[in-house]
Amino acid sequence: MLSSHDLNLMTSYLKSKGYTKEQIASMNDKQILRDYEEKTKEFLYQAKKQIDIIPQTPKEVQRKDLQHLQIPLELAQIIEQDNVKIYEMLDEYIENYSVREVAEVIFMKTKHTKIAKLEKMMRIKRSQLQELWLEALERNLSTLPAEEAQTLLKFYYDKKDNLIELKDIYTRSNDKKYLSQIYEIACMKLHIVRDYMPKELEETYRVYYDNSQEKIELIKQILNISNGFEKGYLLGLSMHDLGELLIQIQEELQKKKKEEEEVKMYFDEFKDALHSTKEEMFLEVCIDAASALSRERFQELCANLAKKFKTFRHRFTDIARHHKEISNLQIVF
Known part of the structure; x- marks a missing residue:
């Protein structure tokens, strides 16, 4: 059953989506919940699709075919003479092909280069590009609400090994007009989730809240x-x-503390009763403690008293025998 607070949130959201008062009045709680869930899921899906800066190119053309990997002989020879040129001249190839593929082509066109060294240097260059683009993305997205910015950055970091996608995302993020559109959508999404879908807030922005x-x-x-x-x-x-x-x-700690205080109190009361000549005083403490304490705590108390006072066990056993209706008193030492 929906609480009045949840129902108010849902009906307010449906009104913001064009539902009239008459429409909502004619709906029962189950129908309101159904429409609310449909509308919010659709909103989140559309908002995420617009905010996630992902290239729309088909998979088959995102990565260039290996047969088109042609590195000019002159370029390979320049790299052979000065390997450091890898860091300056191979961006296009590193973006579109694997480190191994590019290294093998250069290796086949040169005489004295070592493929292991080429691969190592190209991995360094690849990492430099990833770092460069991700740092720029972080700067460009810093104007977004923190919840959205952190969620997006985690999404893009997970895609960093696909340099084609990463470069495309980086390029788009430099477009101020596009960023402005993303900002508006992100703010609206956060507003909708926070005001109308509070139970979905943490799950929607899990990355942000996990580090909050x-x-x-x-x-x-x-x-x-x-x-x-x-x-x-x-x-x-x-x-x-x-x-x-x-x-x-x-x-649980408060309960434990209270029990410990009660155990101490009854220990002191038993101590006084054991030194008293009034038998009814000992009986009263036995019944009170057995009624107030859990069986486990009462057994611990009695075991401790039996160790401390020689007369306790005999007097307690005698009382327990005469009051079998009190289950906590039925203790085996």
């Missing part, structure tokens, strides 16, 4: 009060789950 100070602080709080979890496990949880876990641990 808020999440780091939650994990720190949990690790400070419990050694039952590995940090790696906690990093994999959502902030919602971390928050619930923290509350659960805090409640």
Whole structure:
């Protein structure tokens, strides 16, 4: 069943998408939820498609055919005379072919170059291009909301080994008009998710929230009060789950603290009763403690008292025998 808060969010969003008051009034909660989910999924899909700066060229033409790899003999000879020229003259080839493919063509056209050295130098050049374009992307996307910028950068870092796509993304990000369009869509997407889809916020921007100070602080709080979890496990949880876990641990600690205080209180009361001549005082403490404490805590208390006071076991056993209706009193030492 939808809460009134969730229902208000959903109906407000549907109104923003053109639904009239009459349409919404004629719908039951199940229909509102169905339409809301359809509209939000469609919005997120379209927004993501527009924001992800990915080339639309078909896969078969994204990478040049190996048979077209023609490196002029003069260029190969220049590189043979001065290998450092690789860093200046082979950008086009490195972008479109693998390191191994280009190195083999140069190797076949020269006499004294070593293919292992060529490959090593070309990998360095490839890394330089990746770093250059990714740094530029980070600068160009810095105007976007942090949630969107970090999500996009993670997406592009995952694609860095495809230099054709990476260069295309980098080139597009230098277009101020295009970036302005992306900015508008990103802001609208964040606004919609934050205001109308709060439960989807963290999942939509998981990269951002996984590295947020808020999440780091939650994990720190949990690790400070419990050694039952590995940090790696906690990093994999959502902030919602971390928050619930923290509350659960805090409640358990509070319960444990309260039980320990009660155990200490009853220990002192038993101590006084054992030194008293009034038998009813000992009986009263036995019944109160057995009723208030968990069976495990009560057994621990009785075992400790039996070790500390020689008369405890006999007096306690006698009372337990006369009050079999109280299950916590039925203890085997």
